[in-house]
Amino acid sequence: MSSHSPVPRPRASRRLGVVLVAALALFGPLAAAPAAHAAPPAATLSLALSPTSVTAGESFVATITGAAVSDLYSYDLELTYDPALVEPGADAPTGPAGGFTSSVTGPGTLTVSHTRLGSSPGLSGASDVVLASIPLRSLAAGSALVQLSSVRLVSSTGEVVTATAVASGTVVIAAVPAPVPQPSVSQPSSPSASASATATPAPAAQGPGDLATTGIDATPWLISGALGVALVAGGALIVLRRRQAVRE
Amino acid sequence: MTPLARRVLAVSASLGVVVAGAVVAPAAALAAPAPAPVEAPFQAPYYTELDVTGDEQVTTADLEALAPHLGATSGGAGWTDAARFDLDDDGAVTASDLALLSERIIYDDGPFEIVEADAVAMQAAMNAGVITSVSLTQQYLDRIAAYDKVVRPAGVRPLNSIITTSEVALKAAAAADAIRAEKGMTGMLLGIPVALKDNYNTVDMPTTAGCGCWNGNQTSTDATMVKGLRADGAVIVAKASMDEFAINLSSQWSAFQPNGTALTVSSPYDTTQTSGGSSGGTGAAIAANLAGIGFGTDTGGSIRIPSTYNQLVGVRPTVGLASRDGIVPLALSQDTGGPIARSVQDAAIALDAVVGEDAGDPVTARQAGKVPETYTSYLDSGSLNGKRFGYFPRLVGTNTSTVAAFEKAVDALEAKGTTVVELTPPTGFDAIVGEGSGSGPEFNHDLQNYINAYLNPSVSARSLLAISQSPNIVPTRASNPYGQRAAVTESTYQAWAGPQGSHTLQLAKGKQIMTDFMNEQKLDAIIYPSANAYTVVSTANMRFSPNTGLPAVTVPMGQALTSGGTAGGVNLEFLGRDFSEGPLLGFAYGFEQATHARTTPALYGPLG
Secondary structure (H helix, E strand, O other): OOOOOOOOOOOOOHHHHHHHHHHHHHHOHHHHOOOHHHOOOEEEEEEEEEOOEEEOOOEEEEEEEEEEEEEEOEEEEEEEOOOOOEEEOOOOOEOOOOOEEEEEEEOOEEEEEEEOOOOOOOEEEOOOEEEEEEEEEEOOOEEEEEEEEEEEEEOOOOOEEEEEEEEEEEEEEEOOOOOOOOOOOOOOOOOOHHHOOOOOOOOOOOOOOOHHHHOOOOOHHHOOHHHOEEEOHHHOEEEOOOOOOOOO | OOOOOOOOOOOOOOOOOOOOOOEEEEEEOOOOOOOOOOOOOOOOOOOOOOOOOOOOOOOHHHHHHHHHHOOOEOOOOOHHHHHHHOOOOOOEOOHHHHHHHHOOOOOOOOOOOOOOOOHHHHHHHHHHOOOOHHHHHHHHHHHHHHHOOOOOOOOOOOOOOEEEEOOOHHHHHHHHHHHHHHHOOOOOOOOOEEEEEOOEOEOOEOOOOOOHHHOOOOOOOOOHHHHHHHHOOOEEEEEEOOOHHHOOOOOEEOOOOOOOOOEEOEOOOOOOOEOOOOOHHHHHHHHOOOOOEEEEEEOOOOOHHHHHHOOOEEEEOOOOOEOOOOEOOOOOOOOEEEEEEOOHHHHHHHHHHHEOOOOOOHHHHHHOOOOOOOHHHHOOOOOOOOOEEEEOHHHHOOOHHHHHHHHHHHHHHHHOOOEEEEOOOOOOHHHHHHOOOOHHHHHHHHHHHHHHHHOOOOOOOOOHHHHHOOOOOOOOOHHHHHHHHHOOOHHHHHHHHOOOOHHHHHHHHHHHHHHHHHHHOOOOEEEEEOOEOOEOOOHHHHHOOOOOOOOEEEEEEEEEEOOOOOEEEEEEEEEOOOOOHHHHHHHHHHHHHHHOOOOOOHHHOOOO
């Protein structure tokens, strides 16, 4: 698309600043600090599966939550899973109110995309924000790894950060019991909250003050993978790795 | 009714192209205006170019069209269909492209601040449900009540910018909200509170022309321009004060005041200074954010002087672009009605609603085929590139601070790719700017026609002579000007403004000379300061446009100093060819976006 002169909306000059600001956020946090009005988007993402134990054919929900969210205008969140064990649920994924949410599925993947509308501000706030609630359905017995395999976050000024292998969780899918009751077999009780799979990238080294507005607080997973370790139910080890921001 | 031919736009095309191998889930959590036919595409290309649904605006329907292609990559399956949504040209359709498309929706769920809000911000907030037209209108009514007739701390005089507030504005706002709920944003003026100079007839408020002698002039019809505004959904919130009968370039008025008294309209930037005239109330009210957009009238500077004194954008249209029918006249050879606004964009939006041919003002027949579908399509910040402007040093004047502001403006224009040249006046120029105003010879004649057509029968002052004899007029005006002008005979009028009248011929000659001159010099516009700070440069600056009939757009360019050292706003005025309001608004927009010279009057901030 050709570039045209927009009205003086806050996001009007986004294209010019994207590459530079994203690069600063990655390679020079201090240098990025002055660009408070054009900071990259930030969020600490976690993935929760509930319940974590189901019987084949039952549904479960993958919830992707953002904490310490800063100027998150638009995003893609890609889930991957074994299509032999899991499929999208009947209901469409949902996102935060007041925006536009859609999803696209492929073999073993489901990507939820969301955007705020018009000149609205990006999502921000210290409290948790449910970025996506994704109904899934189990298909067959097994241990199904559900991974938040790729994310792309876009700020209200067009800055982009991406990451892969952000978080994962496992849902244990039991076989459907045989038609004849087997007295010796019983299913586990419903999982407790502590059994939900979560993966919260460890926060980046942060500067003082209100980091959400200083621009120092780049996306947490941009920092060394050594910090990005979390144990989740089932013993999955989530290693976050830094990824170069994709320029717009 | 806005006379523009409104297009009926059909939502087109089935866009259900699905990426091969993918399944698209229906969108959830939708919250945006439903696609609605727009009366004219707003600010093409910015708000229109990414539309894929055929309604010439971006809505969530366009996001739905993009959504199936998210994740598509160059060379992959379905890319042929997806490629048009790769707005950032990175070879993939991602959330970045979704964001780039979404930002073209007029919608904003963030905090709304009324001070300095423009029409787009108001529409965006209303579309998001952050405000309603009712709440917006109430906020302006609250600001009028809190600010207009009081002396602000650190101020000296009240603004006195409003004569009447509407008792039905909230009802009109509720109607606008109902339209939005049912049909979406049907136009850029839907629900926007507008203040009109009190010489525009309105069925819901008296039209006094600022005079206590006409307190009872409740007309039974709206002025044609007002009909256009209402048809486009505007809410007429108030009638702004003005210099009585639009005579002077400062404003005093007597409407609803005790006999023998008058109020003076003050600048919101410095209440010891005049807000200008004759549309001084509109200027003060819009600058102080007492209404969204304003309208004034200009015979010899009455839109442009309040605009420059109050750091506003003013449009004096070509005579014949907007009907004067239903507006209290001063001199119809030169009278015009036009917007006074805080931004060029608002001025363009407002002008769209009031142009058109009208049998009630036959001169409007001149505009046939010369009016664009929307003036907003000219609002391009690159509009100055490659243009050629000229200036006459005589119109720049000698005030050093104004000259400095003008030189800085020229630098800004040149930085945007405009060539600015000094001009030698053509033969006949002195006669053009030296021609007198029609307000003397024409007022008696034209006012009587208005009285006969529109003045409420209960009003006793039914002639200029009777007005001059009324006890309820601005003091000292009985003899001069009213009495003197009431003595102008029909033959004198005809010798001046008749078909072969001297004024008629001179105005036609002036238009021809300047049009030929601009063609010879290959000029896109002639530029000059509208005024010095709180005083004119010369009558030539103000009479250049009315004495040629050519349109002028004035836009803030900076600050200058009075002889006493007081700072005040000064505007840059662009004059162009007949019916060139579109290009002129484009130039003004380009200059405005490069300079952002307007400031907000500190005394009239957000209500506590």
